[in-house]
Amino acid sequence: MLQPSSLAPQYPGLHSTALFVFCLLIFATSPLSATGWHTSGTQIDNPSGAAYVVSGVNWYGAETTAYTPSGLWAQDYTFILNEIKANGFSTIRLPYSNQMWESDPVPSNHFVGLCPSCKGKHARDILANIVNYAGSIGLHIIIDNHRSEAGNSTEANGLWYIVSNSSNYPESSWTSDWVHVIDWVHGIQQTQGATDTITVNYLASDGFPVVIGYDLRNEPHTVCSRRGCNYLGGSTWGTGDGINPASNPNPNPFAVTCIANSTCHDWRLAAERAGDSILGEAASHGWDLPIIFVEGISQYPTATGTPANGPYDFYWDGGQLLGINGNAGNSGAPVVLNAGGNSSSLGPSISSQIAYSAHDYGPSLFAQPWFTTDTCYVSGCSPHSLADLWSTHWAFVNLGQINPVWPGHASYPWSNTGATAYSSAPIWLGEFGTGNSSSDIFSTGAGSQGQWFIDLVNFVNSSYTVTTANNPGFTMQPLNWTYWSINGNDSFAILNSNWNALALPAKVDSLLCFDEQGPFALPHGSGSGQCGGTGPLPNPQ
Secondary structure (H helix, E strand, C coil), rough: CCCCCCCCCCCCCCCCCHHHHHHHHHCCCCCCCCCCCEEECEEEEECCCCCCEEEECCCCCCCCCCCCCCCCCCCCHHHHHHHHHHHCCCCEEEEHHHHHHHCCCCCCCHHHCHHHHCCCCCCHHHHHHHHHHHHHHHCCCEEEEEECCCCCCCCCCCCCCCCCCCCEECCHHHHHHHHHHHHHHHCCCHHHHHHHHCCCCCCCCCCCECCCEEEECEEEECCCEEEEEEEHCCCCCCCCCCCCCCCCCCHHHCCCCCCCCCCCCCHHHHHHHHHHHHHHHHHCCCCCCEEEECCEEEEEEEEEEECCCCEEEECCCCCCCCCHHHEEEEEECCCCCEEECCCEEECCCCCCCCCEEEECCCCCCCCCCCCCCCCEECCCCCCCEEEEHHHHHHHHHHHCEEEEEECCCCCCCHHHHCCCCCCCCCCEEEEEECCHHHHHCCCCCCCCHHHHHHHHHHHHHCCCCCCCCCCCCCCCCCCEEEEEECCCCCCCCCCCCCCCCECCCHHHHHHHHHCCCCCCCCCCCCCCCCCCCCCCCCCCC
């Protein structure tokens, strides 16, 4: 999400000649099975095989130049984590930057004033304490690589790396940092910047790994200016980075030649490289495999468009997943994972660790063209049906609609990398949020912020139990979500500016709580702190 610029506590807000040999190498390997957190169809399963629905919050700050999750100037991290649990949330998306990870500075006391155990600690040690306490009270974590250099919002160049006169975080650093992160999660002391003194406890109090998985990069996107947008200059999906997607849409992702000089743009192949590196590290140690979460981009060529010239379908940064399937004019490219690899071969295929993520927002962030006087909820209700918008861009992943065969395109060549074909995967709505005025959470008419928020809450709710009111016109499996954000210093805050109570109880007690899942979900009832305590879930519009 776009964040304000102020950092003070008051801020708101493979080539054809090698292909035959390569395929022989792949067929000689056997797929790895998962023993930790894993996926099954559209479902995320815990290590015992039971379904787990991610329903939680974002807690940002460590990706900024504060180098630590926000709010520690107002409350101790134990208090904030207890508040997250007490309000029914089970999972936290925890962002970091590569700069924070590699330099591991000591955050200023200005940012950790009311966290005594944080003062004088290095950034990774503070994070370790947070992860450990979260696990001790039954919460789980998804670690998010939000940026390369420390700062607010998405990386300005729209990519997963940045190499300039002032910043040097090439793709190789991004990938190696991810390998260091999984080592850290498994209690291996890290020495980048400083030497860790706090060891991460791998297991939470429920006996499962506290970290569910890794969100590889926040909001890869196309960079736009007043002069227009440059799709090929930002994060693309399926363009191949020099490997022709029309003849080989499923190449070895390590075979591209752009990695060494940091000129890659195909986000889908980059996600495979990072995911393969993480899974390869886990496999080499005999560890449980984590879930790899891959976000969408922001633009994708339409059926009549080309990557070079468009036209393009525009969507929210991180929310554009059309590239998974492609269309009549552009080959689709789902993410395929292996346990490790290099430019000549890949490790065993992994078929149960991929989940996709999307971000979605309302008109208060930007007045997108689908927010109009005929915006409505149910599929087919108008050209601006929100249910159709969401199913087109990201919810189709949940509907068993991955990789149809489009006219002019052969069926996707899964066998190139030894992968098992899949038609569905879990979808995680990693970011969505709204403000704390009445009009932000209750509809004031078609195309309003309140309409978008109520309709999205109902859309997610329908994936658990379909009712006459919330039925979008098609049947989904349970959706995963994390609200942006818990931060009391954010314009979409759940907690107030003192970080000690809800900023707007109705947002949680009359809306978000109806989508909470798991053992900490607020009980339904009419009393204070109960789901429905400030009113029933409003119907979508």
